[in-house]
Amino acid sequence: MKKIFLFTILVIFIPFILIINKELPISLKNKYGIKSNKIIRVKRVNKNKIEEVPLEEYVIGVVSGEMPASFSIEALKAQAVASRSYVLTKTVNNKKDYDVVDTTSNQVYLDDEDKKEKWKTSYDANLKKVTEAVKSTTGEVLIYNNEIVDAMFFSTSNGYTEDSVDVFNSNVPYLKSVSSKWDEIESPAFLSEVSVTKTEFLHNLGIKEDYINIGNINKTNTGRVKTIKINNKNYDASEIRKAFNLKSTSFNIEVNNDKVKFSVKGFGHGVGMSQYGANGMAKESYKYK
Numbered sequence: 178m179k180k181i182f183l184f185t186i187l188v189i190f191i192p193f194i195l196i197i198n199k200e201l202p203i204s205l206k207n208k209y210g211i212k213s214n215k216i217i218r219v220k221r222v223n224k225n226k227i228e229e230v231p232l233e234e235y236v237i238g239v240v241s242g243e244m245p246a247s248f249s250i251e252a253l254k255a256q257a258v259a260s261r262s263y264v265l266t267k268t269v270n271n272k273k274d275y276d277v278v279d280t281t282s283n284q285v286y287l288d289d290e291d292k293k294e295k296w297k298t299s300y301d302a303n304l305k306k307v308t309e310a311v312k313s314t315t316g317e318v319l320i321y322n323n324e325i326v327d328a329m330f331f332s333t334s335n336g337y338t339e340d341s342v343d344v345f346n347s348n349v350p351y352l353k354s355v356s357s358k359w360d361e362i363e364s365p366a367f368l369s370e371v372s373v374t375k376t377e378f379l380h381n382l383g384i385k386e387d388y389i390n391i392g393n394i395n396k397t398n399t400g401r402v403k404t405i406k407i408n409n410k411n412y413d414a415s416e417i418r419k420a421f422n423l424k425s426t427s428f429n430i431e432v433n434n435d436k437v438k439f440s441v442k443g444f445g446h447g448v449g450m451s452q453y454g455a456n457g458m459a460k461e462s463y464k465y466k
Contacts, residue, residue, distance in 0.1 A: 202323075209265045209325060217264055219286055220275040227275045228288070236261050237311045241292050242285030243330070244452055246303035249459030252452070253310035258465065259328040259450055260284055262318045266327050314465070321351050331445025332452050333364040335427040337399035339447035344401075352448050354399055359457020366444035366453075369424050378437040381420040384408055389432050401427040401447060
């Protein structure tokens, strides 16, 4: 009898099936090329080369790069399942000479040299903990409608995760907005501020007028900015975030004489699993499933 665990993610309230690698249907194994020696082709951006890394070794490198090793083991396990699922979706119908890059454009991946540089004297203890989290979930992926999910994640929510349609204009049924109450307590990045001069503000947005007029601000149901009108021109929130290096698009803007201040909540695009939210759940004894 197949050993398949059906569960509902407690934050998301969407049905998933967690399936062990060896128990995946043959059709999925074939589609995703899943086998005991599955290789991930990783483009190392700074090293300007492509490395071939066994899947589970790759997941150890990603959990090491994407989540603090100080996090609870159950949060690290959740990250392992998400990262494994994510990378497998990138290997399907891929005509490039690599599957993923080792930066936030896909998932941050650290090789052994990178881990030693990052962790220094904590290398042995951290590697042991991360490896335990990954090995205890070996081969586990998230399935929705008989497909491995595009398991997105980010650092810190503003109290709610975001609906994918409001961020990426794609209506994905398992990437819906839900409450994530833990982030405010857990994350040092929950609140941040950025202040610039009026001159910097106008210059960064390519505005030639010598005044600032903030018009309509269109927000999502979670309070993230979608568009904002400045001097009769509409800007996407992502443009504003990039121009001023804001941690997220969940911001308020205040113009006071020669200063413009952004008050920001959260860190990241907001879609999928909040990592600090996951750690908060783990501290309350939630398991990774």
